[in-house]
Amino acid sequence: MRRILFDSLMRRPLTEAAPVKDEEMLAELGASVERAARRRLGRSLSIREVDAGSCNGCELEIHALNNAFYDLERFGLHFVASPRHADVLLVTGPVTRNMREALERTYNATPDPKWVVAVGDCAVDGGIFSGSYAVIGGVSGVVPVDLHIRGCPPRPTQLLQGLLTLLEA
Amino acid sequence: MPTPLGTIEGRKIAGHRPCSRLVVNEDGWRFAASQLSAGYWTLLGLWGDTDAVHMALLDEGAREIAVVTMPCPDGHFPSVGALHPPAIRLERAVRDLYGFEPVGLPDTRPWLDLGFWDVQHPLGERRAAPARCAPYPFLPTAGEGLHQIPVGPVHAGIIEPGHFRFTANGETVVRLEQRLGYVHKGIEALMVGAIPDTAARLAGRTSGDSTVAYALAFAHAVEAAMDVEVPPRAIYLRALMAELERLANHFGDIGAICNDASFSLMHAQCGILREKTLRAAESCFGHRLMMDAVVPGGVARDLGASCSTEVAALLEEIRRLFPRLVELYDNTASLQDRTAATGVLRGELARQFGAGGYIGRASGRAFDARKMPGYPPYDRLDFDVPVFDAGDVNARVWVRIREVEQSLGLIDQILRRLPAGAIRVAIDPAGEAREGLGMAEAFRGDVLVWMRLERGRLARCHLRDPSWFQWPLLEAAIEGNIVADFPLCNKSFNCSYSGHDL
Numbered sequence: 001m002r003r004i005l006f007d008s009l010m011r012r013p014l015t016e017a018a019p020v021k022d023e024e025m026l027a028e029l030g031a032s033v034e035r036a037a038r039r040r041l042g043r044s045l046s047i048r049e050v051d052a053g054s055c056n057g058c059e060l061e062i063h064a065l066n067n068a069f070y071d072l073e074r075f076g077l078h079f080v081a082s083p084r085h086a087d088v089l090l091v092t093g094p095v096t097r098n099m100r101e102a103l104e105r106t107y108n109a110t111p112d113p114k115w116v117v118a119v120g121d122c123a124v125d126g127g128i129f130s131g132s133y134a135v136i137g138g139v140s141g142v143v144p145v146d147l148h149i150r151g152c153p154p155r156p157t158q159l160l161q162g163l164l165t166l167l168e169a
Numbered sequence: 170m171p172t173p174l175g176t177i178e179g180r181k182i183a184g185h186r187p188c189s190r191l192v193v194n195e196d197g198w199r200f201a202a203s204q205l206s207a208g209y210w211t212l213l214g215l216w217g218d219t220d221a222v223h224m225a226l227l228d229e230g231a232r233e234i235a236v237v238t239m240p241c242p243d244g245h246f247p248s249v250g251a252l253h254p255p256a257i258r259l260e261r262a263v264r265d266l267y268g269f270e271p272v273g274l275p276d277t278r279p280w281l282d283l284g285f286w287d288v289q290h291p292l293g294e295r296r297a298a299p300a301r302c303a304p305y306p307f308l309p310t311a312g313e314g315l316h317q318i319p320v321g322p323v324h325a326g327i328i329e330p331g332h333f334r335f336t337a338n339g340e341t342v343v344r345l346e347q348r349l350g351y352v353h354k355g356i357e358a359l360m361v362g363a364i365p366d367t368a369a370r371l372a373g374r375t376s377g378d379s380t381v382a383y384a385l386a387f388a389h390a391v392e393a394a395m396d397v398e399v400p401p402r403a404i405y406l407r408a409l410m411a412e413l414e415r416l417a418n419h420f421g422d423i424g425a426i427c428n429d430a431s432f433s434l435m436h437a438q439c440g441i442l443r444e445k446t447l448r449a450a451e452s453c454f455g456h457r458l459m460m461d462a463v464v465p466g467g468v469a470r471d472l473g474a475s476c477s478t479e480v481a482a483l484l485e486e487i488r489r490l491f492p493r494l495v496e497l498y499d500n501t502a503s504l505q506d507r508t509a510a511t512g513v514l515r516g517e518l519a520r521q522f523g524a525g526g527y528i529g530r531a532s533g534r535a536f537d538a539r540k541m542p543g544y545p546p547y548d549r550l551d552f553d554v555p556v557f558d559a560g561d562v563n564a565r566v567w568v569r570i571r572e573v574e575q576s577l578g579l580i581d582q583i584l585r586r587l588p589a590g591a592i593r594v595a596i597d598p599a600g601e602a603r604e605g606l607g608m609a610e611a612f613r614g615d616v617l618v619w620m621r622l623e624r625g626r627l628a629r630c631h632l633r634d635p636s637w638f639q640w641p642l643l644e645a646a647i648e649g650n651i652v653a654d655f656p657l658c659n660k661s662f663n664c665s666y667s668g669h670d671l
Contacts, residue, residue: 001497004438014441049327053352055667057377057458060421062327064447067440081325097285098351098670099330102322128374133291134355153377155457 014068018075019161044076045167048086048110052103052142053093053135057153058120062090064156077163083109088166091143094122094129095136107143115146115166119159124148171209174228174235177201182238185604186393187542190223190236198239199247201226206252211523211536214617214633215249215259217267217292222246223631224256225606225617227523232541236606236619241269248274255522255638266357267293278305281350281670291358308346310336315343318652322351329666333655340651345644353670360630365391365465365598368627372618373460375632376668381407381414382611383618383632383668384463389544389607390618390630391465395598400591403467404545409480409583410450410459410468411609412576416487417446418612419569419576422663426566427498429656430507438494442487449483452476467593477584484577495570508563512658514646515560522638525614527572528662531557531564538610550582560646562661572612599625611635613663634668 049062065072072078080086083106095103107116118139121127126137139145149162177200179191193201201224204210213225213234221240227233239246248271250257260271261280268290284302288295310317315336322330332348356375360368372387373380385407392399424439447457453476454462462469498504514524519532529536537554539547555571557564607618614635621628643662647655 001434001501004434004493004497050323051327051329051352053354053667054329055374055377055380056329056665057374057380057460059327059329060378060458063421064440064444067444068437069441069444079327083323093352094354096352096354097287098283098353099322100285102330102351106323128370129354129356129359132355132359133286133288134353134358152374152460153458 015071015074016069018164019157045078045087045163046080046085047077047088047090047163048080048083048106049090049092050103050106051092052099052123052139053096053129054120054122055093058092058123061153061156061159062092062119065159070156070160072160072163075164075167077167083107084111086110087114088163089114089116089143090119091116091139091145092119092123094126094132095139095142096134097136098134100136100142103139103142116143117147117149117162117166118145119149119154121150121152124150127152171230172204173231174210174226174233177235177237179237182604184394184602185236186396186606188234188236188606190238190604192238192240195239195247197237198224198249201237202247202249202252202256205249205256208521211520212249212253212255212638213523213615214619214631214637215256215263216619216631216633217263217269218621218629222263222269223619224249225619225633229536229541234542234606244268245270245272247272250274250276255641258641259637266291269293281353283350291355292361305348307334307348308344310344312338312343314338331666335652335655337652340653342647342650342652342655345647345655347640347644349640349666350670352667354667356632356671357630360627363627364625365596365622365627368630369463369465370461372630372632373463375671376611376634376665377458377460378418378665379414379611379613379616379668380458380460381410381463382609382616384461385411386607386609386616386618387620387630387632388463388465389609390605390620391596391598391607391622392605393607394603394605394620394622395596397466397594397596399467400594401546401588402471402590403592403594405583405587406468406472406592407463408546408550409472409580409587410454410462412579412583413446413450413480414459415576415612416573417443417450419573420446422660423494423498423566423569423573425663426508426562426657426660427504429660430504432501432504435494435498435504438490442490445483445486449479452479464593466596467591469593471592472587477587480580480584484580487573487577491573498566498570505563507654507657508566508661509559509561511562511654512646512650512661513560514642516558518642518645519560522642524638524642525610525635526612526639527565527568527614528639528642529614530555530568532560533558536615538608538615542608544609546583546586549586550579552579562657565661597625598622602628613665614639616668632668632671634665634671636664636666636669639664640669
């Protein structure tokens with residue numbers, strides 16, 4: 001263990017520079033985020049991830065945000081275990097009918113002010129799963145969405161870009 | 170008496186490949202169920218179809234697979250689950266999706282239909298769902314000092330949704346009951362009428378962590394049905410992707426298991442190896458998870474010129490760093506204290522359920538779809554299937570460690586022998602009805618895909634995740650452990666919710 005720790009101390013960090021803000025995302029956010037709420041929260045944001053029917057691909061990439069390369073916490077963003085501690089809900093999946101109530105209840109359990117970020121192509125409009133008897137087809141069909149991050153799944157850098165845009169809008 | 174699969178009496182269906190499909194009567198169906206229950210055969214899957222149910226059977230001794238079909242125009246069939254418990258959840262799913270009645274099924278509670286759909290029996294005779302559904306009765310527990318802990322569907326971490334109902338006596342888990350189905354997307358219904366290329370994308374999104382394996386099993390089924398030969402280069406590139414996927418997932422799992430024992434150093438270090446593997450995958454195949462890279466007939470994209478060197482460099486780095494992590498895992502007593510003798514799965518249960526992947530192999534069941542039924546190029550590659558007997562969390566970690574080593578060796582061989590030539594052959598699925606069965610070994614076990622093609626479109630496609638036979642075993646493995654060890658046990662199983670719920 002000592003050797004691994006020592007090596008880690010000696011080598012340069014793996015963590016990469018932050019990606020630039022995405023102008024398109026910024027435009028989407030401009031309308032939905034109130035300046036006062038942002039001031040009240042400061043920079044630090046607590047995120048609660050909710051899988052509302054994803055294939056788990058998005059979860060893998062959201063997980064990757066915590067690895068040494070992306071190191072989400074350096075931006076004051078961190079994942080929390082309860083919606084009651086969250087400022088942001090990061091929702092994946094086309095929203096299955098079986099998850100609708102759970103998503104609504106999670107949203108209602110999150111204190112105001114709060115933002116919802118829909119992650120992945122199927123979270124936009126159901127994507128490849130739209131038209132199924134078992135899906136609602138998009139997160140905005142159930143809870144109001146402030147920001148969409150597209151991709152199937154979005155790369156960690158795209159996720160980071162979206163979340164930083166949210167932070168700095 | 171163990172009987173070969175060939176002795177089942179039934180009408181053989183022409184155009185089903187690569188194994189045979191037999192239409193049996195009620196006696197034949199009951200006979201198959203009795204052979205399963207006696208442990209002579211292993212259940213590979215059970216699924217519904219228009220006016221029929223199918224069962225895929227494996228005779229491990231004879232290395233043979235067969236599909237048996239029982240027509241059920243009256244909407245009922247003798248329950249296999251009544252004799253052979255691994256079939257129970259599959260039959261509950263058939264009941265929900267088709268409305269068929271498995272006569273004698275010991276548990277007739279709904280499984281995938283949680284009462285939120287507009288329709289009942291979405292794959293069978295659809296009808297409007299009742300406005301209000303009955304509450305789901307969990308299994309009763311009675312006794313002094315018992316309390317229940319309901320968890321989910323929304324869990325504390327970044328994981329998929331499902332409900333766990335624990336009954337505990339103090340710290341000790343007396344019973345765990347799972348309730349799944351929350352991420353049911355209706356993939357099989359979406360596939361009906363789709364052309365194979367479209368359906369392949371859906372197959373690749375059944376369980377995102379196994380997207381290569383699903384696309385591969387799906388392609389195997391299409392290619393078997395259409396009797397198509399895939400170019401050798403494509404076969405090797407598919408195996409390269411499959412092994413990269415296995416590496417990435419095993420790194421993720423080993424780290425995450427240790428993290429659930431609060432040993433975050435392993436998690437951080439394994440996370441680095443996982444990320445590097447995904448980056449190599451992206452630069453070689455254009456997508457970090459390699460989605461849509463395996464297609465019916467071959468692969469969608471050829472390896473760039475510098476990719477072989479890049480993958481070789483990745484292997485070198487893994488070989489340099491991974492042994493240190495293995496040593497760290499093996500020599501950290503506080504970590505071993507959590508993983509050894511925790512969440513023990515008995516070998517006979519693993520065999521009865523036909524548990525694949527690291528779950529089966531940590532409990533003495535050596536099955537690996539790359540060896541049996543086997544598919545190219547693995548028949549020409551040299552690799553071992555590591556097996557342990559302890560059945561605990563520790564054994565499931567060690568299977569993954571040994572499989573990482575085997576995958577490194579496999580990738581070496583693949584790069585060395587990578588043939589030149591075409592990467593895809595065109596498939597024209599028009600023509601008469603054809604049926605195919607395909608399997609592929611995902612990192613968590615064997616994925617099975619069965620399909621019927623009619624006039625170039627899918628008339629029915631069934632995808633069976635390895636988790637169907639692993640989830641129930643988690644209920645068994647957790648019994649008698651403390652509640653605080655559940656995350657550790659659960660992570661060591663790492664079953665797929667999405668793959669199971671479909």
